Amino acid sequence: MARYDNRREYKKDLYRRNQNIRVPEVRVINTDGTMIGVMPVAQAIALAKEQELDLVEISPNAQPPVCKILDYNRYVYEQGKKAAEAKKKQAKVTLKELRIKSRIAPHDLDVKIRQIEEFLRKKDMVRFVVVFHGRENQHKDIGIQILNDTAKRLAELANVDGGLQSMGNRMSMTFVPKN
Template sequence: MSKDLRLNDEIRVREVRLVGEEGEQLGIMAVRDALNLAVEKSLDLVEIAPTAKPPVCKLMDYGKYKYEQAKKDKEARKKQKSMEIKEVKLRPNIEDHDFETKARSAQRFLSEGDKVKVTIMFRGREVTHPELGKTLCLRLAEFCKAESSIEREPKLEGRNMIMILASIKHD
């Protein structure tokens, strides 16, 4: 159902198809009569299908309905995990130990379900040897192959080479 439902006096049509609070059909009636019935039962008249001919309205406690919807939305948000892109920055002439430290960080990010953006930063004339950066990217992908797959191949963008690794979830 839409967030901007019209209710009670906001409904501007001559007649509506009325649905009771338990979902039972009460038939087609004038809006005035439907409003009187809603007031009698101390409920709200809510337009749930404005495009139907005639529009469909339901008798319900609108405050309670909004509260229930908010609760459902909050529960749905709680269940979904937001995935982030974490970044690992390397240099083409990195030492083995430093590489392994960065690679373990990437592995940890991937095991937590995040994506990893691998950036090789070239300085000065290093950019004339992009194959070194590509080799380094593929070496990192090989190191993390149990947790990830390459989502985007290594590509030179200006003075940086970028590759994206996506996590493979083992549920």
């Protein structure tokens, strides 16, 4: 594989064009989108050169491969713009984690649930963890009750992902925002 010094040269080699097209015949599409038909590659390249444009392989897996007559540099630029736009519209989901002890006061629990609601409105996933210390480990039922009550209170905003999970001295539940 060739090594490129800058990214522009690499991007220019993304699509096969003109003499790099190595099949005997191709289906040719004109600049305005009309189908010209199936013809030998040499004839298609000559037709593109006549219009001072390039023959670019758009769909190499088709039978025969589809090529379009267009300005190659402009095409690469437009494809890059489309990719950037698609990336911009992608949702970035983050996972927030809130930890509490099993002996939490009701008001403190309400505060934590309001925080979870805020995160869910911002479309973030939330892992709610109940941590047990020392003798609290004998009362896992308290943690189960806290997590189940929290799930009921957040039922309008979120779905529970994976149910209740227990690992060592921790119990957790992951909430995924509803759309």
